[in-house]
Amino acid sequence: MQRRNTILLEGIKLSVRKLTTINGKEIAEVDYKACFPFMLYHKLGLDYPYDDNDPYKIECLFDGFSEKAQRSVTKIAFQCLLNGKSSPEKALVKSNKLGVMQGLFAGKGSKQRAKMVIEAIENKHALLQQVFNQKSP
Numbered sequence: 001m002q003r004r005n006t007i008l009l010e011g012i013k014l015s016v017r018k019l020t021t022i023n024g025k026e027i028a029e030v031d032y033k034a035c036f037p038f039m040l041y042h043k044l045g046l047d048y049p050y051d052d053n054d055p056y057k058i059e060c061l062f063d064g065f066s067e068k069a070q071r072s073v074t075k076i077a078f079q080c081l082l083n084g085k086s087s088p089e090k091a092l093v094k095s096n097k098l099g100v101m102q103g104l105f106a107g108k109g110s111k112q113r114a115k116m117v118i119e120a121i122e123n124k125h126a127l128l129q130q131v132f133n134q135k136s137p
Helices: 035-043 067-083 088-097 110-124 126-131
Strands: none
Touching: 035 067, 035 126, 067 088, 067 110, 088 110, 110 126
């Protein structure tokens, strides 16, 4: 079996990625907004049913958090619904321990806040219920 040499660029700061080259050539980074949700709708033969054009936009989840911060939380929670090995709420609380959500899911009430986010996503994307919470064999 052959093994390829790989470079892991995921998780590296944007400022560093912009300076990265391979064999002296600049690399490109393509970013498609909300790629996974839109691909899921397409794969299931469904049109995205909202005019907001942003599957990660959930209105007024938490006071005191910017729209950008709430979108980031929703994006991570959506991934927990798709890829979590445990319950999506537990995966969301665990991801907070990695420091990605400004302590939103830390301390008292964290499980309830996580459940609220997951339910908001499930409600908005009821058409995707069949792909949420699929445990790997």
